[in-house]
Amino acid sequence: xxxxxxxxxxxxxxxxxxxxxQAADPQAGGGGNNAYADIIVTANKRExxxxxxxxxITAETGDTLLQRGINxxxxxxxxxxxxxxxxxPFNTPVYTxxxxxxxxxxxxxxxxxxxxxxxxxxxxxxxxxxxxxxxERVEVLKGPQGTxxxxxxxxGAINYIVAKPTDDFKAGATASFGRFSTYDVQGYVSGPMSxxxxxxxxxxxxxxxxxxxxxxxxxxxxKQDMLQGRVLLDWxxxxxxxxxxxxxxxxxxxxxxxxxxxxxxxxGSVEGTCGSPDATNFKNYPRSPRTPRAADWGxxxxxxxxxxxxxxxxxxxxxxxxxxxxxxxxxISAYSHYKxxxxxxxxGTTYASVDTNTTGYIKDVAQELRLTGEFDSLTFxxxxxxxxxxxxxxxxxxFSEGPSSNPLWMIPGxxxxxxxxxxxxxxxxxxxxxxxxxxxxxPNITLIGGIRYxxxxxxxxxxxxxxxxxxxxxxxxxxxxxxxxxxxxxFTPNFPEIFDPAAFDNLNEDNVSWNVGANYKTDGGTLxxxxxxxGYKSGSFPTASVxxxxxxxxxxxxxxTAYEVGIKGPLADRRIEYALAGFYYDYKDKQxxxxxxxxxxxxxxGLVQIPKSRIWGxxxxxxxxxVDGLRVSLGGTYINTKITEFEGYDAFDDLRNFSxxxxxxxPKLTAxxxxxxQAPISSSAEGFxxxxxxxxxxxxTALANTTTAFVDADPRFDMKAYALVDLRxxxxxxxxxxxxxxxxxxxxxxxxxxxxxxxxxxxxxFAGMPRTYGVQVSWHM
Numbered sequence: 001x002x003x004x005x006x007x008x009x010x011x012x013x014x015x016x017x018x019x020x021x022q023a024a025d026p027q028a029g030g031g032g033n034n035a036y037a038d039i040i041v042t043a044n045k046r047e048x049x050x051x052x053x054x055x056x057i058t059a060e061t062g063d064t065l066l067q068r069g070i071n072x073x074x075x076x077x078x079x080x081x082x083x084x085x086x087x088x089p090f091n092t093p094v095y096t097x098x099x100x101x102x103x104x105x106x107x108x109x110x111x112x113x114x115x116x117x118x119x120x121x122x123x124x125x126x127x128x129x130x131x132x133x134x135x136e137r138v139e140v141l142k143g144p145q146g147t148x149x150x151x152x153x154x155x156g157a158i159n160y161i162v163a164k165p166t167d168d169f170k171a172g173a174t175a176s177f178g179r180f181s182t183y184d185v186q187g188y189v190s191g192p193m194s195x196x197x198x199x200x201x202x203x204x205x206x207x208x209x210x211x212x213x214x215x216x217x218x219x220x221x222x223k224q225d226m227l228q229g230r231v232l233l234d235w236x237x238x239x240x241x242x243x244x245x246x247x248x249x250x251x252x253x254x255x256x257x258x259x260x261x262x263x264x265x266x267x268g269s270v271e272g273t274c275g276s277p278d279a280t281n282f283k284n285y286p287r288s289p290r291t292p293r294a295a296d297w298g299x300x301x302x303x304x305x306x307x308x309x310x311x312x313x314x315x316x317x318x319x320x321x322x323x324x325x326x327x328x329x330x331x332i333s334a335y336s337h338y339k340x341x342x343x344x345x346x347x348g349t350t351y352a353s354v355d356t357n358t359t360g361y362i363k364d365v366a367q368e369l370r371l372t373g374e375f376d377s378l379t380f381x382x383x384x385x386x387x388x389x390x391x392x393x394x395x396x397x398x399f400s401e402g403p404s405s406n407p408l409w410m411i412p413g414x415x416x417x418x419x420x421x422x423x424x425x426x427x428x429x430x431x432x433x434x435x436x437x438x439x440x441x442x443p444n445i446t447l448i449g450g451i452r453y454x455x456x457x458x459x460x461x462x463x464x465x466x467x468x469x470x471x472x473x474x475x476x477x478x479x480x481x482x483x484x485x486x487x488x489x490x491f492t493p494n495f496p497e498i499f500d501p502a503a504f505d506n507l508n509e510d511n512v513s514w515n516v517g518a519n520y521k522t523d524g525g526t527l528x529x530x531x532x533x534x535g536y537k538s539g540s541f542p543t544a545s546v547x548x549x550x551x552x553x554x555x556x557x558x559x560x561t562a563y564e565v566g567i568k569g570p571l572a573d574r575r576i577e578y579a580l581a582g583f584y585y586d587y588k589d590k591q592x593x594x595x596x597x598x599x600x601x602x603x604x605x606g607l608v609q610i611p612k613s614r615i616w617g618x619x620x621x622x623x624x625x626x627v628d629g630l631r632v633s634l635g636g637t638y639i640n641t642k643i644t645e646f647e648g649y650d651a652f653d654d655l656r657n658f659s660x661x662x663x664x665x666x667p668k669l670t671a672x673x674x675x676x677x678q679a680p681i682s683s684s685a686e687g688f689x690x691x692x693x694x695x696x697x698x699x700x701t702a703l704a705n706t707t708t709a710f711v712d713a714d715p716r717f718d719m720k721a722y723a724l725v726d727l728r729x730x731x732x733x734x735x736x737x738x739x740x741x742x743x744x745x746x747x748x749x750x751x752x753x754x755x756x757x758x759x760x761x762x763x764x765x766f767a768g769m770p771r772t773y774g775v776q777v778s779w780h781m
Contacts, residue, residue, distance in 0.1 A: 051568065054448070054519040054529030056142035056581060056619070058635075062135040062163065066174055066778070067728060068674075068692060069745055071184070071206070072132050073115055073158060078694050078726075080140045081670045082619065082637035083113075086755050087766070089346040090358050090395075091256065091308055092126045097142055099615045099641045099666035100155035100560065100585070103593045103701075104607065106543040107340070107360050108391035108426040112155035114145065118162055118246065120316045120334045121151050123364055123389060123428075127312045127338040128158075130250035133228045134188055134202035136163045143562050143583070144535020146513035147436045147450030148381065154537045154560040162246070165198035165234040166190045171781045178743075178774020182208035182224065200232040211769070212258055215294045216286065216350065221306060225253040240322040249313030256306045258295035259757065259764035260288035261348030262716050281401065282761045285349050292751055292770035297345040300352030300398040308342035328372045330383075338362040346757050348764035353402030360393040382435040387428075393543040394423040396467065402761045418470040420489065424462035424543040424552075431455045436515075446519040448531070455510045460541040462552055463488040463502040478600075491548050491599065503549060509557045511536040526569030533562045537591070542607045547600040555607045561586040566619075577623045585615040592664070594703060595649035601760065603653040612645035613663070629679045636671035650703050658703055667721075669697040681731070688741070689729040697721045701756040716763050722752035724768075730776075737780045744773045 050059055058080045065071075070078055074085040074093045086094040090105040095113035102112045107126055114121060115128040122128050132138070138160050145157040169191035177183045186204035193199050205227050210220035230248035237243075264282040288294045297306050316334035323329055339361045347354045370383025400418040436450035466472035469485035476483055479496045483489055488499045517531035539556040546552065566581030589609050596606030621635035641663035650656050676690035702717040725748060730741020749771040756765045 051525065051527060051570075051577075052521065054446075054517060054527060054531070054566075056564070056566070056583075058140040058142075059137055061137050063778075065132065065135070065138065067690075067741075067776070068726065069743065070132065072130070073128050075132075076138070076140065076158065077670070077672075077696075078692065078724075079672055079674075081621070081635040081672050082142065082617075082639070083140065084665060084667065084670065084696065086665060087257070088755065089256070089259070089344045089757065089766075090356075091129070091310060091340060091342055092124075093128060094125065094665070095155065095158070096665050097140075097155040098583070098585070098617060098637065099639045099663050100587075101663075101665055102537070102591050103665055104540070104542065104591070106424065106540065107338075107362055107393040108389070108424065108428065108543075109540045110151070110538045112153055112537050114151040114153045114157050116157060116159045117248075117314075118244075118316070118318070119159065119368075120246075120314070120332060121366060121387070122314075122336070123151060123366075123387060124338075124362055124391070126310075126340065127314075127336065127362065129252065129310075130226070130228050130312060131158075131160050133204055133248075133250075134163050134186065134200075134230055136161045143531075143564065144513065144515075144533045144560050146454070146535050147434050147452045147515055151430075152432075152452070152454055152511070152513055152536045152538065154535045154558060162230065162232070162248075163188070163190075163200065163202070164244075165192075165200040165232050167192065167198070169781070172779060174776065174778040176743075176774050176776035179772045180208045180211045180222075182206070182772070182774065186228075196235060196237050198234040200230075200234075202230045204228040210255065211293060212255075212295045213293050214296050215289055216296055219297075221255050221258050221295065221297060223255050227251050242320045244318040246316045246318075247314075249311070251309075251311040253309050254307065256308055256342055256344050257766055258297035258306060259346040259348040259766055260295050260753075261285060262756070262763045262765055263287065265758065265761055265763055281351055282347075282349065282353075285351075285762075288348060290751055292749070292767045295767070296349055298350040298352055298355060300345065300355030300400070301343050301357040301396060304343045304357065306343050306345050308340065310338075310340045310342060312336070312338045326373055326375055330368075330370050330372065332366075332368040334364075334366045336362070336364045336366075346764055346766075347402075347759045347762045349762065351401040351761070352398040353761040354759045355398040357396040358394070359396075360391070362389060362391050364389040377440040378437065379439075380435065380437040384431070384433040386431050388430075389426075389428040391426045391428070392423070393426075394421055395543060395545065396421045397545050419467045420464055420471050420545060421467050422462065422464040422543060422545045424460060424541060426461075426541060427459045428538075429457045430538075444521055444523070446521075448517040448519065449515065451512065451514045453510070453512050454536070454538075456508070456538045456557075458507040458509075458538070458540065458554075460505045460507070460552070460554070461502050462541065462543065463499055464490050464545050464547070490546060490552070493549055495548075495599065499549070503552050505541065505552070505554065507539050507541070507554050507556070509538060511557060511559070522569075524569070525574075526567065528565075528567050530565045531562070532564075535560050535562070539591070540607075544604065544606065546596075546604055546606070547598050548596075551596055551598065551604060551606050553607070555591040555609050556589060558587070558589045558591050558609075560588075575625045579619070579621045581619045583615075583617055583619075587613040587615065590643075592703075595653065597649065603649050604760075605758075608646075608648050610643055610646045610658075613641070613643045615639055615641050615663075630675070630677045632673075632675045634671070634673045636669065638669050639666060640668065641666045648703070656703075661703055662700065664701050664703065665699060667697040667699040667719075669695070671695040678732075684733060684735055686732045686734065687730070688732065690727070692726040692728075694724045694726075695722070702758065717756050717758070719753060719756065722750055722768075724748075724750055724752075738778070740775070740777045742773070742775050744771065745769070746771045 088105045092105040141157045146152040173187035188202035190200035208224040211222040228250040233245040235243045314336035319331045321329045366387035368385035432454040434452035472483040515533035520528045541554045564583040568579035594608035595603040617639035623633040643661040646658040673693040678688040681687045698721045726745045728743045753765040
């Protein structure tokens, strides 16, 4: 696998039910509750002890995720140092790992951090929201991936291993009830149906009332309405053949989050914008209180409430054929279908300036074939995979009350645009062949190497269109064009010629990713490792509302060459486990959501490419068991990011040389910590109390910010440093397999935000959740 190796937080094993970590012989550790917990992972597509895997990986059990309120991949920053997740206005989470991220919300954009369930890729980020459900464990791999997993990525991979059917009948349920009338109920049944067939059925629902409040009127927003389900069939007709069918899905009818207005956007807007009549509305609009629940929104898209109606389902079939004692042939086939219809308003006001309705779908077919071999000194895997995706992404856009830079809008009674829609239809085909091998030179030294060839083909059709005729009338009056109602508004390179009927383009790319490395494990259990890896992320076209063809120019593939050395191992009779690593990333053609000139709107969001940039950093983690019943863990990642070559536009339309600029959405320091104490309180019960901490240092969401290179950097785009503290306490009854407790999350009601938007008319931010609290009860047979 194209690894980058580093240290990570070792999984915290606590609670009842099926655990994803398997404990080694207690005699190997300190005994009692301090016994060394040997975490079993499948990062190399086979079961191995985490302490034997020379990669940077965080592993955590499904039970622990439930107990700590980690309900989706967007919450993983609570346990994975170096990982930040930005929930975007368009329901597409954006994952950034060690500063490697791509803030792009187009449905068809390839992510820098890929998400998998049981090695089946979710090739785009939008469907990943429901991945964390009835799982055995999660593994987060840092650094470029490619030579083992089904997608090339430059940042890393998140692999969810779902809980499997059991040999004996099992059942369980977990229920919690908390603030904002939030209840989360899930359960499963599992067991044999015949001598050769086992099954598992799981279901979950999350419901809540609204948590956001309008600060200008009596209105609320933020309800949850999520339903998830999964059916697994495990059929083993013989000792040599095994099939696993996984049918799963979810639907989400909750509200979309509203924003908080920080200020109007006149300070750096193009000439004329702040003089338009509608700009006064945003200048005079009251600013949001600096509290988590305050926000404002309108109903400017067909009178609809900011809410979503999204759904996803997937079916996969895995077949394993044991050819002999050394060779296994594996086939993984999958089909997935995602559909969205959601309404957003992210200008932080009641005015219609960025009121949107996103509709679209993703259909993906994937197939992987591979051969795995294990011999005395050699372990290898070789194979190929193919996936074909059809995507459609359409965005209705109401800007009828937003300011414009066009002088015609200053004239009372002059025609103006009201509603447009832009769309992109992208078909993607990826074909790859890969191989990876590990060879034991001695019992203590292992050499590793891998290679992957990928051929990617992407076609694009897209345009910005009038909707209803008013915008076409306005367009024709300004530019002398002949756009018909419903027609395309986007200019070709031959201004003022309009695309008819749409823009078409293709992006064909190929690459070779690779990794080489070495592991040295001492007789005492300490592992030294080093890796050099090259990884790629494919290019893409944006879905955007633009007047110029330049807004649809794609970004090409980016690449990272990663260098890393690390050490991890036990101390003090395995009462302490530690890890330490350093890494350096040489980044080429980094993809970024920046700014591009537009002949009508000044500059707009667009995809840009950073020719050269780099990241260096260090990671450390430690897990200690100082006394019986007490387990303490701490992990942190420090990164230093820098653009070394790029000239482009900033958020205020100024052309700049960005050399020396830090990456957006890349805090220098991220840290996580957890402590739990568990002790008997009677002959049949044990009590527990725990505390968790998550810390992110200050970062920015825009270029030309948070650096001394630019004296006029605007702090409105900052995301301030914040620390979140969670508490939990309760009881366990081992004889009846019951656990009950209370929780408080964000104990200090810390006001923080996860994103800042530049909306032409306003600058707005998305606040994090306020303090929540509740009770949780779980039972397992």
